[in-house]
Amino acid sequence: MENLERILKEHPFLAGLDDKYIKLLVGCASNVAFKAGEYIFREGENANQFYFIRHGKVQVETYVPQQGPVIIRTRSEGEIFGWSWLVPPYKWHFDARAVEVTRALALDGKCLRDKCEEDHNLGYEIMKRFALIIAERLEQTRMQLLDVYGNHSKK
Amino acid sequence: MKNLMIAIVERKDFQSLFDALKKKGYQISGPTLRDNAVIYDNISSVEDLPVGWTDKQDAGRYRLEKSDRASLFGYVLGPQSWKKFLYPAEHTFLNISRNGKRFEVGSAEEEQQPQAFIGVRPCELQALAIYDRVLGEGEFAATSYQLRRKKLFITAVNCIQPGGTCFCASMKTGPKATGGFDLALTEMFDSGRHYFLTEAGTKLGEEVLKQIPNREAGEKDILAAEEALRKASEKMGRRLDIKDIKEMMYRRFDDPHWEEISQRCMTCGNCTMVCPTCFCVNVEDTTSLDGREAQRLRKWDSCFTVDFSYIHGGSIRATTTSRYRQWMMHKLSYWQDQFGMLGCVGCGRCITWCPVGIDITEEAAYFRKEDK
Amino acid sequence: MATTVKNKKTAPLGTADAMHIRPFSIRRVVKESFDTFSLELDPLSGEKGHKFAPGQFNMLYVYGVGEVPISISGDPTRHKTLTHTTREVGTVTRAMRNLKVGDTLGVRGPFGSSWPVEDAVGNDVVIVAGGIGLAPLRPVIYYILAHREKYGKVVLLYGTRTPEDILFRKDLEKWRSRFDLETLLTVDRATGAWKGNVGVVTTLIGRAPFDPLNCVAMVCGPEIMMRFTVLELQKRGVEEDKTFISMERNMKCGIGLCGHCQLGPTFVCKEGPVYCYRDLKDVFIKREM
Structure with a gap:
């Protein structure tokens, strides 16, 4: 557990977070590993976790009939993914799959949600950090939509 | 002398x-x-x-x-x-x-x-x-x-x-x-x-x-x-105040008045053809019918055409507003950065030969008034 | 290392040289992607080669069709062969694509400013390319790899629309296997078979290994991609006078006489295409300038 605490404490995402909250997060955290190709979650399932990737690569994808899975974003070592646990109806909207062997810390969002409700200071600290992540995703998605490279190949 | x-x-x-x-x-x-x-x-x-x-x-x-x-x-x-x-x-x-x-x-x-x-x-x-x-x-x-x-x-x-x-x-x-x-x-x-x-x-x-x-x-x-x-x-028909005009015009780059001018401008390019300092040219290639001889020629061009700034995908200056602004700001501002001198000599041809009578001195005075 | 990095030009040409078309013979045509190709050219007029600085361009003439500016994408340390990479987007580039080995192509140049490869010595170098923007940056990578010991960490961040649009695959494979060059690729969209990164090129900047306070950034791609990239570089702390971008405008003469490539106070063919961001930032954000 000490190891988990160190990892969380040193993660830039949690920089400046009070030690007591870090300890609380450690209580919600567990080590997980996924094989290459393994689904981490699937569209429609209950969203009860988010992940700190410690090693490997994850792709967020969606299944488009006649096209197969379309990859929307990849996430790599050091990055965070999954925020559907934070907003109702707490369901995943996309699939997430390990591209290669991936190790991560999974944080129990359900447990964290309850704790945030009880302690709004914690709630604010967590919200603030996830708002950044969501804003960044939105910005990147908009840029993706701009399709800046002009000429279109087949798709 | x-x-x-x-x-x-x-x-x-x-x-x-x-x-x-x-x-x-x-x-x-x-x-x-x-x-x-x-x-x-x-x-x-x-x-x-x-x-x-x-x-x-x-x-x-x-x-x-x-x-x-x-x-x-x-x-x-x-x-x-x-x-x-x-x-x-x-x-x-x-x-x-x-x-x-x-x-x-x-x-x-x-x-x-x-x-x-x-x-x-x-x-x-x-x-x-x-x-x-x-x-x-x-x-x-x-x-x-x-x-x-x-x-x-x-x-x-x-x-x-x-x-x-x-x-x-x-x-x-x-x-x-x-x-x-x-x-x-x-x-x-x-x-x-x-x-x-x-x-x-x-x-x-x-x-x-x-x-x-x-x-x-x-x-x-x-x-x-x-x-x-x-x-x-003392008998000049027009007057243009050139004091700090480069900076003044740069400050008016996003002035909504450009849009108003563009409602009159027909982008005919007359002003560029009669202007004694406009120097823009196009480079064209022609070939004889049998394909044996080709020539490269230079032709006067005008920044008022859509093609002037075209690169694959579209024109940089697609609107009339931007094209009139390019011409006027080139004369009064950009020219000074490019060549260390004004690009306008005060001959008045662009005023006389504009079919709708757009007057560079009047527009410059308007921008100067706005700038205050 | 001075804090100010300036772009350099190669030796000036006379006007007669500048407007005179020199015939080159096509030695090889390389299909880089579905719409992009490279041409390798040998001089026909007995010249020894074609010196250029990374980032410069030539005007290429197809007999009877016309002339267009094309980035030089080859190795600046070997100037026997002249390499250009372009996309098929207009009449001239379409005609160019139909040329065969042994056909003649006219060349004028090299023109324009270049990437500050000399002034970047002693720094980390971050190269950010989007789409065909890798073409004018490839000479930088060749140059740096030929003088690798002079630079700190070197990072190439490359984004394209799809995996099919990735250029210079052989080079990229070689570069990715090097320990002294960090190459990160990403695409805007992909389907199942792609195992690489998906996401816009700016997503690579945050996790690329370089020291932002001791680094020169060179960025080339569509204008909007460069805008977002510069923002992201600034977020990491890269200085604006050590950030360089390459602009594209209509060019008909290449020597500042025809007026088409004007970008406010500058002529992209003369003062550009490579600009220090500090010098261009006020102009860069102006619309339709």
Whole structure:
């Protein structure tokens, strides 16, 4: 557990977070590993976790009939993914799959949600950090939509 | 220049200027009448000049009228400028011929017969100075321009009678020529006399002047001409305040007024064609029908066309607003950054020849007012 | 290392040279992607080669069709062969694509400013390319790899629309296997078979290994991609006078005489295409300038 605490404490995402909250997060955290190709979650399932990737690569994808899975974003070592646990109806909207062997810390969002409700200071600290992540995703998605490279190949 | 000749040439002896220039091998160009306008063309005698004509100009308006005296230079500027001779509207500069899979490239530039211009106005001297900077200097210079320019003989004419759209006084380019000429004339009428105060600006000019019957100008003659020119500078039809104009215009880049101008602008490009400093050209390639010969030519182009700024995917300046702004800001702001001088000389042609009468001096004044 | 990094030019040409077309023979045509190709050219006029600085361009002439500006994408340390990479987007590039080995192509140049490879010595170098923007940056990578010991960490971040649009695959494979060059690729969209990164190129900047306070950034791609990239570089702390971008405008002469490539106070063919961001930032954000 000490190891988990160190990892969380040193993660830039949690920089400046009070030690007591870090300890609380450690209580919600567990080590997980996924094989290459393994689904981490699937569209429609209950969203009860988010992940700190410690090693490997994850792709967020969606299944488009006649096209197969379309990859929307990849996430790599050091990055965070999954925020559907934070907003109702707490369901995943996309699939997430390990591209290669991936190790991560999974944080129990359900447990964290309850704790945030009880302690709004914690709630604010967590919200603030996830708002950044969501804003960044939105910005990147908009840029993706701009399709800046002009000429279109087949798709 | 102080030591060069200043002389009086009587009207009756003016043909001698043509004769002296012809004798020296010059092809003479100057103002002449065509299609109810004063244009510049090759001329050979004093009779070819628009003798006794004057012009009335205003925004979007140009009319010739008979003058009450038989002046040789009683009008100001027509639609054309001297760039038509020095940097022709269309000019082939490369000949390319195909030979199987290969091709050979040869220059189409030719040595030019020396040209003499008669009737270059002070604002146009400044336009030539600008062309010299833009096309004739720097790492790359336009060969064809240099070939023509270096052999040019310039007879300037000071403006004692500015036109309705003239604003050279505020641009500090006229009405008196201060340099860049071989000879400069001030056409004077004094109690029945009609003569030219003629100032040599170069040794070559002096040499030509000596071929013409003349007498040394006295202080009284010189003062009389100066007085006429001083009066002229007060009679300018327009005015443009150039104080800090570069910075002022940069600050107005996003002014909504550009949009208002664009509702009048028809993007016809007239202003760019009549402007004596507009230098933009397109480079075109043509091929003979059998495909054996190709040529590369240069043609005057205008920043008012959509194609002007086209790169794959679309035009950089797709709107009229942006194209008018490009033209005006180029003249008053960008030009100063690019070449260290203003791109406008105050000739007023763009005002006269704009079909809807857009007036650069009026627009600049509007922006200056907004800027306060 | 001076804090100010300036772009350099190669030796000036005379005007006669600048407007004169020199015939080159096509030695090889390489299909880089479905719409992009490279041409390798040998001089026909007995010249020894074609010196250029990374980032410069040539005007390429197809007999009887016309002339267009194309980035030089080859190795600046070997100038026997001249390599250009372009996309088929207009009449001239379409005609160019139909040329065969042994056909003749006219060349004028090299023109324009170049990437500050000399002034970047002693710094980390971050190269950010989007789409065909990798073409004018490839000479930088060749140059740096030929003088690798002079630079700190070197990072190439490359984004394209799809995996099919990735250029210079052979080079990229070689570069990715090097320990002294960090190469990160990403695509905007992909389907199942792609195992690489998905996301816009700016997503790579945050996790690329370089020291932002001691680094020169060179960015080339569509204008909007460069805008977002510069923002992201600034977020990491890269200085604006050590950030360089390459602009594209209509060019008809290449020597500042035709007026088409004007970008406010500058001519992209003369002062550009490579600009220090500090010098261009006020102009860069102006619309339709």
